[in-house]
Every structure is written in C-alpha cells, then in structure tokens.
Amino acid sequence: MSPQLALLVNPAARGGRTLRLLEPVVRRLRAGGAEVAVIVGRDAADALERACAVAAERPDALVAFGGDGLVHLAVQAVAGTGVPLGIIPMGTGNDLASAFGVPLKDPMAAARTVLRMRTRQVDAVRVRAGLADELFAGVLCCGFDSRVNERANRLTWPSGRARYLRAMVEELRAFRPIPFRVTLDGGEVIEQEAMLVAVGNTGSYGAGMRICPGARPDDGLLDVVMLRAVGKAEFLRVFPSVYRGTHVAHPAVSVRRARHVRLEAPEVVAYADGERVGPIPVTCEIQPGALRVLC
Known part of the structure; x- marks a missing residue:
C-alpha cells in the first residue's frame, strides 16, 4: 500500500x-x-x-x-x-x-x-511560559544564548550566520551574569548567577553547538546544563568548546538530570528549538515517547 x-x-x-x-x-x-x-x-x-x-x-x-x-x-x-x-x-x-x-x-x-x-519512539518536552504552552523536541536555552537570539532577530543586516555572530559580539559587550533559580523535580533548588542555562532533550542547538552532549531523546529525562558566572575572557575561552561538547568538563559547568524543570530569572526570554517561547519563569516537563520519528 x-x-x-x-x-x-x-x-x-x-x-x-x-x-x-x-x-x-x-x-x-x-x-x-x-x-x-x-x-x-x-x-x-x-x-x-x-x-x-x-x-x-x-x-x-x-x-x-x-x-x-x-x-x-x-x-x-x-x-x-x-x-x-x-x-x-x-x-x-x-x-x-x-x-x-x-x-x-x-x-x-x-x-x-x-x-x-522506519520509526523511532522519542520524547518531547512540554514548556509553559506565561500564556505560552507548547512542545519542543530539542533544546531550550535561557541566558546569554537566548539574548543573542533576541538581538539577532532585531538586526536587519547581515543575513544568515553572520547576523548571529554580529549579535553575539554585541551582546557580549553588554552582558552581565544572570541570577537564576532552578528547581528540579519540585525538590532540589539551585540559586546562582549564571551565564546560561540549557534544558536538553537532544544534544545540540545553534547549528552544531553540543550544549547538552549527554542528552538522549528516548531516556525520559531532561539534561540541565548550567554555566556559572565567569569573567568574559574565561567565557570566550570556554564557549568554543561547546562545539565539541567538552565544555561540561569545565569546573564552572554543572549537569543535572530531571523530569520537571522550573527556571526563574529576571528579564530573560526562553527559546526552544530556536523559536521564541517567551519571558521566564518557564517550566519544562518531559513527555516520554510522545513522538514517532522517521529515522
């Protein structure tokens, strides 16, 4: 048939x-x-x-x-x-x-x-931010990376990846660490200043940046990666290693796993799968096996 x-x-x-x-x-x-x-x-x-x-x-x-x-x-x-x-x-x-x-x-x-x-059963993630209630399949980001997205979306020149690079340079000049409150599975609470927090169902975003290299889309868990506040020089040294996924070995980076994650911080917008979700606070909850993907 x-x-x-x-x-x-x-x-x-x-x-x-x-x-x-x-x-x-x-x-x-x-x-x-x-x-x-x-x-x-x-x-x-x-x-x-x-x-x-x-x-x-x-x-x-x-x-x-x-x-x-x-x-x-x-x-x-x-x-x-x-x-x-x-x-x-x-x-x-x-x-x-x-x-x-x-x-x-x-x-x-x-x-x-x-x-x-040929299908593979994988997880999805339900994300809620204010009135927004949707799903994502990859990575949600908050912090430096999402602010770069916000800035890039306001630029009219140049196009493609060059616009993102321009936005990243401009954002780095103005960026200050953000006080985050992260709650995992309704229990563990982490309060600290951070450069960014990423919640991953899969491993990469931004055209190959392996921000959550250990994330698996069929394990029923979310990987939560936090980069604590560091100086700009150190941030520039660490950030390129995200393309290899080796940044998780840096002492300022922590990785947790959870089924439910709540992120709170002032004046931060969340992006998921590269799409704007909205200002946080935001909650992410794994939906095990919600997708069948041809692969």
Whole structure:
C-alpha cells in the first residue's frame, strides 16, 4: 500500500532558495511509491493550523521540508497522535534532523529515509511560559544564548550566520551574569548567577553547538546544563568548546538530570528549538515517547 505523506513546506527556508529543490524531492517520494500532498502556510500560524488539520486525518507521516523552526511547528501537530514525523532538512542548523540520524546535506537521501518508514519512539518536552504552552523536541536555552537570539532577530543586516555572530559580539559587550533559580523535580533548588542555562532533550542547538552532549531523546529525562558566572575572557575561552561538547568538563559547568524543570530569572526570554517561547519563569516537563520519528 502506498504511504500517504503530508509534506509541510517552509517557502522562506534559506531565503526561499530551497523551493527549487521541492519539486525534485516530491518526484523522488512519488517515484518511491508515496502519495504526497504539499502543505504551504501563509505564515507560521496558518501552517500550524493546516498541519494540525492534516494530522487529524491520520496520514502515514507528516514530513517537515525545512529547518528546525518548521520541525518545531510539526511537533506541535503530531505529538501524542501516533502520526510519524519525517524530516527533510533544508534549514541553516538542522540540529533536530541531526539528532534523529537524518541525512543533512542530501535531500534525496533524506527522502529515502522517509520512504523506508522506519520509526523511532522519542520524547518531547512540554514548556509553559506565561500564556505560552507548547512542545519542543530539542533544546531550550535561557541566558546569554537566548539574548543573542533576541538581538539577532532585531538586526536587519547581515543575513544568515553572520547576523548571529554580529549579535553575539554585541551582546557580549553588554552582558552581565544572570541570577537564576532552578528547581528540579519540585525538590532540589539551585540559586546562582549564571551565564546560561540549557534544558536538553537532544544534544545540540545553534547549528552544531553540543550544549547538552549527554542528552538522549528516548531516556525520559531532561539534561540541565548550567554555566556559572565567569569573567568574559574565561567565557570566550570556554564557549568554543561547546562545539565539541567538552565544555561540561569545565569546573564552572554543572549537569543535572530531571523530569520537571522550573527556571526563574529576571528579564530573560526562553527559546526552544530556536523559536521564541517567551519571558521566564518557564517550566519544562518531559513527555516520554510522545513522538514517532522517521529515522
């Protein structure tokens, strides 16, 4: 029987340059025996509404053709439904695709992964911040990294990763350690000034920064990584090691595991899967096995 696939497309991924690859990918999926319906939203809200409506019709998979932001949106539609999530990574970072073993630089290879229809049960995370109540599959960040995101989103130049680098340099000049209060599983409370706190279901964010290198998306636990207050010179020395995941050996870094995490701090905004959640306080709660991913 031909698999029924709903292909959720972000036409703005990589500035719209990925649309030229949409037709070849659709042809490949159809040549592999799939029936493909393409879904394109006018904006994120419309795309989410359409994705939820399609998921309710129980296709054999909802496939996100885009980057981590689109995967994040698709997670909202399929979590808890049993509808598998496929990924054809077309974004800048593609950390979620990487976490689930999807080929990153070959859309046709990713399409073949979808056609195999092999699923893996993984966790999702419910996050609540103010009126926001949503899910994420990767990493939530608060502190220096989320403030860099906020600053980058306000910039109009340059584009791509260069904009993020500019925002990071500018934020570092103004940044001061943040007094955090972190509560784990309603019991252990950690109060300290920190540069950042990350809550990970998977290991990486920001195009390969392995902020939570020990996180596993199917262990029913969240990894909570804290970098305590350090001087800017030391921060600049430690931060690059996040790409290797070796920063966790630094004495200023601590790692905890929990099922429920509450973060409190003044004037900090949380980002999850690279998407803005909202100002904290924020709570994160693991949802074991809430997702089926094609991998």
